[in-house]
Amino acid sequence: MIHVENLIKEFGPKRAVNGVSFTVKRGEILGFLGPNGAGKSTTMRMITGFIPPTSGAVRIAGFDISEKPIEAKKLIGYLPESAPCYSDMTVNGFLRFTAELRGLRGAAIDSAVANVAGLCFLEGVLHQSVDTLSKGYRHRTCFAQSILHDPQVLVLDEPTDGLDPNQKHEVRQIIKRMGQTKAIIFSTHILEEVEACCTHAIIIDHGTVVANGTPSELKSRADNAGSVSLRVHSIAAETVRTRLNSLSLSGKVTLQGSDVTVTARIFPRDRTLSGELARAVADLAIKEGWRFDELYTEEGRLDDVFRTITLPNSVKSTSKD
Amino acid sequence: MNESLRNIWTILKRELTGYFASPVAYVFIVIFLLLNGFFTFMLGGFFEQGEASLSRPFFNWHPWLYLFLVPAAGMRLWAEERRVGTLELLLTMPITAWQAIVGKFLACWTFLALALALTFPVVISVFYLGHPDGLAIISGYIGSFLLAGAYLSVTLATSAITRNQVISFILSVVICFFLILAGWEPVTNLLVRWAHPDIVELVAGFSVMPHFANFQRGVVDFRDLLFFASVIVFSLFSTSVILRNLRGA
Ligand SMILES: Nc1ncnc2c1ncn2[C@@H]1O[C@H](COP(=O)(O)OP(=O)(O)OP(=O)(O)O)[C@@H](O)[C@H]1O
Numbered sequence: 177m178i179h180v181e182n183l184i185k186e187f188g189p190k191r192a193v194n195g196v197s198f199t200v201k202r203g204e205i206l207g208f209l210g211p212n213g214a215g216k217s218t219t220m221r222m223i224t225g226f227i228p229p230t231s232g233a234v235r236i237a238g239f240d241i242s243e244k245p246i247e248a249k250k251l252i253g254y255l256p257e258s259a260p261c262y263s264d265m266t267v268n269g270f271l272r273f274t275a276e277l278r279g280l281r282g283a284a285i286d287s288a289v290a291n292v293a294g295l296c297f298l299e300g301v302l303h304q305s306v307d308t309l310s311k312g313y314r315h316r317t318c319f320a321q322s323i324l325h326d327p328q329v330l331v332l333d334e335p336t337d338g339l340d341p342n343q344k345h346e347v348r349q350i351i352k353r354m355g356q357t358k359a360i361i362f363s364t365h366i367l368e369e370v371e372a373c374c375t376h377a378i379i380i381d382h383g384t385v386v387a388n389g390t391p392s393e394l395k396s397r398a399d400n401a402g403s404v405s406l407r408v409h410s411i412a413a414e415t416v417r418t419r420l421n422s423l424s425l426s427g428k429v430t431l432q433g434s435d436v437t438v439t440a441r442i443f444p445r446d447r448t449l450s451g452e453l454a455r456a457v458a459d460l461a462i463k464e465g466w467r468f469d470e471l472y473t474e475e476g477r478l479d480d481v482f483r484t485i486t487l488p489n490s491v492k493s494t495s496k497d
Numbered sequence: 498m499n500e501s502l503r504n505i506w507t508i509l510k511r512e513l514t515g516y517f518a519s520p521v522a523y524v525f526i527v528i529f530l531l532l533n534g535f536f537t538f539m540l541g542g543f544f545e546q547g548e549a550s551l552s553r554p555f556f557n558w559h560p561w562l563y564l565f566l567v568p569a570a571g572m573r574l575w576a577e578e579r580r581v582g583t584l585e586l587l588l589t590m591p592i593t594a595w596q597a598i599v600g601k602f603l604a605c606w607t608f609l610a611l612a613l614a615l616t617f618p619v620v621i622s623v624f625y626l627g628h629p630d631g632l633a634i635i636s637g638y639i640g641s642f643l644l645a646g647a648y649l650s651v652t653l654a655t656s657a658i659t660r661n662q663v664i665s666f667i668l669s670v671v672i673c674f675f676l677i678l679a680g681w682e683p684v685t686n687l688l689v690r691w692a693h694p695d696i697v698e699l700v701a702g703f704s705v706m707p708h709f710a711n712f713q714r715g716v717v718d719f720r721d722l723l724f725f726a727s728v729i730v731f732s733l734f735s736t737s738v739i740l741r742n743l744r745g746a
């Protein structure tokens with residue numbers, strides 16, 4: 177549904193987006209990650225046709241956004257980063273206005289507005305002026321606008337920004353539900369959100385895609401992914417280390433803690449064998465009669481991946497400039 | 498109704514209700530009417546002129562009155578959208594920039610027409626007092642309406658340049674002031690001392706004054722209509738270019 181090809185955007189001498197390409201199919205939810213100023217919003221603005229790319233192409237269900245803007249825009253629902261609303265209108269007036277621009281008429285407007293007002297919990301403020309809404313409600317109003325016409329493609333720039341935990345949860349549920357039949361791309365700084373809803377994730381830094389895959393693929397890129405963690409009690413740390421080192425599958429072993437409670441982290445010699453390693457460690461602990469109360473395989477944390485991928489880059493490119 | 502008309506209508510409706518949702522519209526209309534009355538009856542010498550006509554006491558002031566009031570009415574049209582960020586929402590809707598421009602322009606023009614229409618008591622008094630040339634009054638109103646439209650189109654373009662309403666207002670006043678001065682008699686009388694009369698006339702041709710003067714006298718000339726239409730179309734076109742370039746930069 178969404179095809180992005182080698183998108184480049186220059187603001188004067190500065191490249192905000194530098195050759196971004198990806199595809200989002202129907203039924204996929206793409207999480208768009210990256211540090212502040214990475215170019216997420218700029219990319220989304222080009223996808224939705226707000227700003228023209230310097231070069232590259234965006235196609236929405238086959239319609240090129242520069243050549244067939246109207247046809248492409250009809251398929252898109254868009255929540256801009258600042259969640260702008262017309263402040264001199266009521267929530268109801270605003271939603272009806274966007275519904276009309278989306279091409280809905282008559283009774284279809286009424287039912288669409290009633291539907292999104294229910295989904296986004298806006299019934300209580302429908303006749304309140306947008307001016308007087310709290311930030312979270314304004315955000316929800318703008319989010320409601322983006323899903324009002326049941327679009328095939330949703331582009332959401334930080335959809336849960338400024339919402340309370342309950343609302344964050346609701347919005348994620350809506351995204352997940354809609355994601356089954358639509359192509360969705362949303363940006364966020366909340367990494368748990370990506371794990372909770374996304375089928376795919378992209379990390380972008382300094383305008384280039386630095387990681388692209390499913391959330392679990394990305395997580396497995398963490399340094400400690402696949403390592404086995406074991407916590408034992410009342411055993412000398414050195415004994416634990418030598419025994420663990422003797423396992424044929426284990427590589428490096430690190431220890432933490434005192435002799436009373438030791439947490440060992442065993443890295444596999446070969447990452448693909450981390451499952452077997454966990455079993456071997458369990459067998460060993462049982463055979464030795466260690467009292468252990470924790471044994472698990474580290475999946476890797478998206479936070480760590482995000483940090484290791486984006487931090488060195490920023491050091492590199494600032495020294496380049 | 499076809500789709501583009503419908504989009505223009507939707508935007509027009511929103512802008513117009515936006516005007517009346519705030520007290521600004523009423524304040525504007527009251528000020529417009531008060532100033533009109535003041536100029537016509539106090540400065541224009543409506544009663545002293547000794548003839549039943551609106552040309553001098555009433556319409557004469559309109560280029561100057563509009564010089565400040567039209568930019569004030571139109572300065573927010575794009576500047577506010579840019580400041581609040583709703584521009585991003587509007588231009589990612591399935592509408593063309595042209596539909597948005599025309600919708601906004603027509604909304605504000607309608608509002609100005611309404612304010613102008615509310616000056617009708619002046620017409621009633623002039624008919625009450627004497628036997629004016631009714632056609633001249635009509636053509637004067639048409640001219641005034643077109644004049645307001647020309648200024649408004651300029652304001653729309655300056656409003657698209659900046660997110661600051663005050664800057665948009667000042668730019669617009671300056672440009673409209675030029676549109677007056679280039680053909681205002683005191684200025685042209687000065688200019689002919691230095692420049693060839695043909696050149697002075699050419700420059701004056703860009704001014705709204707000679708064209709508006711014809712309407713004031715009761716002459717509706719195709720060339721004057723064409724002049725106002727070209728100013729409007731040119732300015733609206735500039736607006737679309739400005740909007741496109743600002744997004745690209
Ligand atoms: N209109 C503009 N003119 C000049 N530079 C711009 C413009 N818009 C964005 N930029 C620059 O482009 C870069 C990318 O900005 P963008 O807003 O896309 O970042 P982002 O990934 O959305 O960041 P955040 O997480 O803070 O929202 C930034 O360095 C920004 O300063």
Ligand SMILES: [Mg+2]
Pocket residue numbers: 216217218257333
């Ligand atoms: Mg952003």
